[in-house]
Amino acid sequence: MTVNITLLAVMGVLVAVGVYLILERSLTRVMLGLMLLANGANILLLSTGGAAGLAPLYRSDIAPEDYNDPLPQALILTSIVISFAVTAFMLGIIYRSWVLGRQDEVQDDIEDRRVRNQSSFDAEDDTAIPVETTEFVPEDADERPAGKKTKQRGSR
Amino acid sequence: MNAASLAPLAVALPFMGAGLTFLLLRHPSAQRFFSVSTLALTLAVELILLVTAWTSGPQSVSIGGWVPPFGINMVVDELSSLMLVISTCVSLAVLVYAAGQGMADGDEDGPVSIFHPTFLILVAGVSNAFLTGDLFNLYVGFEILLTASYVLMTMGGTGPRVRAGVTYVVVSVISSMLFLLSIAMIYAATGTVNMADLAVKLGELDGSTQMILHLMLVVAFGIKAAVFPLSFWLPDSYPTAPAPVTAVFAGLLTKVGVYALIRTETLLFPGDRINSFLMIVALLTMVVGILGALAQIDIKRMLSFTLVSHIGYMVFGLAMGSVLGLASTVYYVAHHITVQTSLFLVTGLIERRGGTSNMDRLGGLARLSPLLAILFFVPAMNLAGIPPFSGFLGKLGLLQAGVDLGTPLAYVLVAGGVLTSLLTLLAMARVWNRAFWRTPADAEHPDPVLLAAVPDRAPRGEHIVPAKAPAVALKVAAGKAPQTTSNVLPKSMVGATIGLVVLGVALTVFAGPLFQLSEQAGLGLLERVPYIEAVLGPGAAEGARP
Numbered sequence: 001m002t003v004n005i006t007l008l009a010v011m012g013v014l015v016a017v018g019v020y021l022i023l024e025r026s027l028t029r030v031m032l033g034l035m036l037l038a039n040g041a042n043i044l045l046l047s048t049g050g051a052a053g054l055a056p057l058y059r060s061d062i063a064p065e066d067y068n069d070p071l072p073q074a075l076i077l078t079s080i081v082i083s084f085a086v087t088a089f090m091l092g093i094i095y096r097s098w099v100l101g102r103q104d105e106v107q108d109d110i111e112d113r114r115v116r117n118q119s120s121f122d123a124e125d126d127t128a129i130p131v132e133t134t135e136f137v138p139e140d141a142d143e144r145p146a147g148k149k150t151k152q153r154g155s156r
Numbered sequence: 157m158n159a160a161s162l163a164p165l166a167v168a169l170p171f172m173g174a175g176l177t178f179l180l181l182r183h184p185s186a187q188r189f190f191s192v193s194t195l196a197l198t199l200a201v202e203l204i205l206l207v208t209a210w211t212s213g214p215q216s217v218s219i220g221g222w223v224p225p226f227g228i229n230m231v232v233d234e235l236s237s238l239m240l241v242i243s244t245c246v247s248l249a250v251l252v253y254a255a256g257q258g259m260a261d262g263d264e265d266g267p268v269s270i271f272h273p274t275f276l277i278l279v280a281g282v283s284n285a286f287l288t289g290d291l292f293n294l295y296v297g298f299e300i301l302l303t304a305s306y307v308l309m310t311m312g313g314t315g316p317r318v319r320a321g322v323t324y325v326v327v328s329v330i331s332s333m334l335f336l337l338s339i340a341m342i343y344a345a346t347g348t349v350n351m352a353d354l355a356v357k358l359g360e361l362d363g364s365t366q367m368i369l370h371l372m373l374v375v376a377f378g379i380k381a382a383v384f385p386l387s388f389w390l391p392d393s394y395p396t397a398p399a400p401v402t403a404v405f406a407g408l409l410t411k412v413g414v415y416a417l418i419r420t421e422t423l424l425f426p427g428d429r430i431n432s433f434l435m436i437v438a439l440l441t442m443v444v445g446i447l448g449a450l451a452q453i454d455i456k457r458m459l460s461f462t463l464v465s466h467i468g469y470m471v472f473g474l475a476m477g478s479v480l481g482l483a484s485t486v487y488y489v490a491h492h493i494t495v496q497t498s499l500f501l502v503t504g505l506i507e508r509r510g511g512t513s514n515m516d517r518l519g520g521l522a523r524l525s526p527l528l529a530i531l532f533f534v535p536a537m538n539l540a541g542i543p544p545f546s547g548f549l550g551k552l553g554l555l556q557a558g559v560d561l562g563t564p565l566a567y568v569l570v571a572g573g574v575l576t577s578l579l580t581l582l583a584m585a586r587v588w589n590r591a592f593w594r595t596p597a598d599a600e601h602p603d604p605v606l607l608a609a610v611p612d613r614a615p616r617g618e619h620i621v622p623a624k625a626p627a628v629a630l631k632v633a634a635g636k637a638p639q640t641t642s643n644v645l646p647k648s649m650v651g652a653t654i655g656l657v658v659l660g661v662a663l664t665v666f667a668g669p670l671f672q673l674s675e676q677a678g679l680g681l682l683e684r685v686p687y688i689e690a691v692l693g694p695g696a697a698e699g700a701r702p
Binding site for chain 1: 295296299306310313314315318319323325326332333336337340343349
């Protein structure tokens with residue numbers, strides 16, 4: 001099997017540029033990176049077919065070695081269609097993100113920040129037990145939840 | 157003509173249903189009817205496939221009559237048919253649940269009419285991935301289900317969903333690209349993409365080439381299955397989707413990744429070269445995942461972390477490389493699909509009843525809705541592995557397989573498995589204590605509606621009058637709760653959840669025959685010969701005998 005170095009070099013460059021772009025924060029660049037990555041994969045698939053040959057239409061006087069390998073091309077066709085669909089969807093999502101927030105950047109996860117800022121003090125386990133544990137309803141019964149909280153804070 | 161030639165129907169039926177429901181976009185009730193009946197029909201076909209595989213072993217169908225290894229083929233064996241049946245049962249329950257939600261809310265928020273076709277395409281993709289005997293067709297199956305999942309994930313296009321959807325899409329596309337690159341390399345090295353043919357030919361390559369191809373596939377599937385260092389995308393993206401969507405994602409998508417990992421490890425690259433590596437990965441997945449779960453206050457996020465953590469158990473059994481280990485993995489996957497999905501469905505109900513899934517705001521749900529409490533309690537204990545539930549049986553099999561192996565690393569893994577099980581119980585107990593058991597008044601930031609709905613000191617017959625509570629709370633307290641309850645918890649949503657919880661319990665009741673089937677699947681996976689001979693014909697597997 002012969003190997004086409006040019007194709008492989010192009011594939012390498014495409015994948016490298018694609019990975020670089022995916023690491024960017026702008027969504028449009030990320031999408032371009034994914035497209036380049038997909039094209040790199042397609043070229044790798046193409047190069048697995050070996051040297052170029054005749055179109056694979058059967059004729060009895062042609063030796064089997066002279067034909068091109070049709071399978072990689074079928075695979076590429078499928079993967080082009082798939083990456084087309086994904087690119088269209090990405091564009092839609094980027095547009096939506098632009099409409100909603102006027103930005104096309106990868107946003108931070110708020111919940112992650114909350115967990116990071118969480119103090120080691122757990123209100124349920126670590127609160128000092130309030131001195132006053134009466135079960136009688138205080139006079140300001142309708143404001144009980146708020147009132148109870150302040151009392152606990154006072155007792156600590 | 158044998159029963160296995162029904163296999164393509166498992167993919168084709170949902171696709172046809174998707175087309176039909178897409179045509180009926182303007183007729184929600186017809187859409188509901190056709191999508192549910194399509195899935196029910198698919199389930200019937202898959203049950204036939206399961207019985208066939210159980211009684212007469214693996215069988216193969218060549219699509220379009222192209223003889224393997226040239227054409228695409230589908231293989232029905234014990235593993236794939238069991239996965240099919242469980243996944244379709246779960247999808248059916250989720251579909252009924254989602255239809256109920258749509259009916260209750262009048263399909264108001266977002267283009268919900270697109271839900272049914274997309275959901276059916278997702279099911280078709282999952283079935284295709286389970287059935288296919290062709291590596292590239294597996295890629296196509298993955299892409300079908302992923303593309304459908306992108307749409308479901310960002311349905312409605314609200315801010316948080318778009319934000320989570322971006323992460324999800326980018327990570328999924330990268331893993332698919334890795335998969336595609338490894339397919340290209342595998343084709344260059346062997347000249348085939350038929351999995352049975354690969355099983356024979358990959359063994360003839362030299363060791364280092366095999367290792368590269370093997371690791372590339374493991375990384376690609378590891379991202380999809382959310383195995384530890386590659387799992388950080390999951391808890392970030394799953395919880396923002398609508399409840400039924402999160403439920404079906406949690407149940408099915410990662411399990412398709414696990415299924416692909418099982419096939420890679422047993423059929424394509426047998427032997428124990430990376431088993432110790434997998435054991436370390438399994439340990440980290442279990443422990444890191446469950447520690448993440450303990451830090452959460454949102455039930456959905458907490459469940460997403462337990463999902464990651466329990467993927468570790470499946471990798472655990474796979475890394476053992478023994479019949480018992482594989483059998484337990486197969487059984488555990490079936491158990492986990494059912495239980496994790498039902499927990500997410502229950503969380504959806506909690507969100508509807510309590511107004512939020514934030515544990516700081518919830519309380520008193522056990523009194524407010526005892527049915528909801530039972531529906532949460534059973535799968536929660538099941539997930540934590542309390543005897544006699546199926547979670548316990550699966551974990552017991554895994555621990556036994558670990559002890560059987562007997563290496564120090566295996567013992568560490570066994571200890572890690574027990575620890576994870578305990579911590580899961582702790583995580584579930586926290587939800588139980590906070591959301592169900594305490595009174596709403598004890599919550600950190602109590603929900604005013606809950607405060608009003610749950611009489612705080614019922615034994616003394618005293619109701620707290622919500623003087624400054626919002627108007628909606630007044631309405632609930634003024635005795636309008638009974639009317640709203642049927643709308644808040646529609647019968648079909650509760651029914652679907654009950655069905656799934658019962659299925660989870662049924663996995664326990666019928667654990668004997670099911671474990672026998674799993675053992676048969678594990679044996680077939682290790683032996684490989686029946687699978688290869690079913691595809692390539694008798695005598696083809698001479699080079700592949702262990």
